[in-house]
Amino acid sequence: MKKIYVIGAGVEGQEGFSGRALELVGRAEILFGGERLLALFPDFAGETVVIGSNLGEIVERLRKNERRAVVLASGDPLFFGVGRYLLRNLPEEEFEFVPNVSSVQYAFAKIKEPWDDAVFISAHGRGLKGAVDRIVANDKAAVLTDEDNTPAAIAAELIERGRDGYAAWVCENLGTAEEKIIETDVKGLLEIEAAPLNVLILIKEYEAGGDEYVPTLGIPDEEFSTIKKLITKEEIRVVTLAKLKLRHDMTLWDLGAGSGSVSIEADHLLPNGRIFAVERNPQCIEFIKENLNKFNARHVTLIEGEAPACLETLPDPDRVFIGGSGGNLWDILEAVDGRLPAGGRVVLNAVTLDTLTAANEYFDNAGYQVEVTTINIARTRPLTDYKMFEAYNPVYIITGLKE
Template sequence: MSRIELIGVSGTALAAEQWPLLRRCAAIVASHRHRLLVADLPQPVIDIAPVEAMLNRVETALDEGDVAVLASGDPLFYGIGRNLIGRFGPERLTVRPALSALQLACARFRIPWDDLALLSCHGRLADNLSGRILRHPRSMLFTDGRNSPNRVAAELLDALAACEDTGRIAAIRIRVAENLGLGDEHLTGGSLAEIAARSFGPLNMMLIEQPSWPSPPPFGLGEDEIVHSRGLITKDEVRAATLHRLRLPATGVLWDIGGGSGSISLEASRLCPDLAIRIVEKREAEQANIRANIRRFGAYSIRLVGGEAPEALAGLPAPDRVFIGGSGQRLEAIIEAAAARLADNGRMVINAVLARTETAALTCLERLGMRVSASTLAVSRRLPGDEIRAFNPITLITGDKR
């Protein structure tokens, strides 16, 4: 059975031992840049992109003999190796890696990389990028022409400025390594604003560094730790039950409508840091509290949307989960708008204090064809001196989209 020789390339030349492998292959896969390295060989050269077309052509070429695939650095590290293994199986590949771009970048920056957070937006959507980056003291980012270092820096700057986080803006430092191993290799460093103002080529690695910030446990924030107004905050016990009801996915989008202090979203962001969260809140005092809490906990997977639902929901990414903690007498309209955008098999949770809110929510969810359940939670606390304080019961209503 013919095989695939997956060959990592560092720099601008092939190693001497790689030439015999290439000469015996029936075809060679290469990017535009690597085509120049094999221009003198007689074999047909298959473009590495688009990937699906390349895989189809490799499958055909394997009927004629072995196929060589040239890839930058280590092709198993955010590289084409994953696609080849997925299509042809690991037993059909021989992998000959070169130094990865990560190794080269860390060598140029003279830093260890065993404790780096490794992130990639190469050929990927960059949604929730600020949340993914800002929770780590040090992140190394694989960028591309679309998600370039200046665009990433600008996005981080916008997210931090929106929450008035001047301390983090001043503390973050960025280094960029362009065209590693090539003749025009270049290193750049600076602040968020300085990097956002520059332009970069598509081949680079981006290091984002910031001081370590104090961090509480991933679940179980206390009411006294969260900035809120006049006691208007989801109680700890209710928050825990609500998060259980939400059954949060690891990735996707959560809408928190009528967010108040943002306590539900704060816990969600720490439990599921890759979840993109949108808090919709119309009151300016509560918006200020949400900004303060995002700063305090570095919860930049949360984005505040100032405005009133359902109108404020229009431009948001479609949700996988929806939590409605406040509706401002517009509950039915909010449920209808959220349900229309909710992903299949998505879930909506509504916390109701008043009986009429509970009745309206149940009726509306059932009318929309959702699978509905509800439970009522009564919380009491024993205070110093054995005094018992009972809180108003809250009904947690769940609607699953079928």
């Protein structure tokens, strides 16, 4: 059976290749690679083929080729490299991979920082918002940027989300005479025009003397920045989350997020999931940003807009919480129903009989299983001579299970 050797080039040029890698290149009859990598072997006697955006053509050449072939890649070919594409399109038994030191590994060595606890992100593959979603969900990230999703663009998105508490290193042109490593912070990244070849490393920094938030259910209401009364009370939050029946990898829509309290409490229940907090009120939006930053919410993305129009670009939900509808309840429920899979749940909090009736009517007509729970809360008043109870308006928690 023919073998295709996919060999990683180290950041130090030809001297970074192992003896076996150099032997395989020397025995090859046809050598594939980018222009920079092919230039490492100016005396190669066989045919050379430049890899650019023509990966489909390269696969066809390899499929039909019967000569000894070597494909040159950067670093580890299976780390955001050409190896994944080749394995998707050709039988894996035809390949042997010979990895080298990746640019990310080299960058961490240069800044003298362990990298086994980092996440690795390609901005080219995920896009700006997807890349930043992963960054804010972790304490340490290495990002392979591109010409559009630059370190400055990533910094601007982090700042927009109020998530700029990272130390930053821009590692440029690694292994070349132009190698440069710039240490800064997220705001400093805005001033840097990075070289096209760079690795961005971000490490979360907590404020000196600050207490890291320890996730609990039922965060006291006064801990949240909010418009008065526009918050789901802590006891209601706990019951609401129980009714949602969240699993670790689900996608949750929080519609009419208000202060973001439900999203923030759901955050640690969805360590491998995603939460989209949707809000249209500009004042609430600013409070949500403050709260996301305060509680270090890792999996919450703020969506500024009015439902249902702003829901079209979101990934389909597994669970939906509706804390406020802005008078569009029926339209929102129709949009949710069109995206929610069978077995999905919608939980809606209502304080008026009108909302309760409308939601119950919709779920009945749409064939959902419906459960309504009424919660009456009374708390003792603090700092009074007598232990008096202060009652709050009853809240109806409507749960719709899609069949």
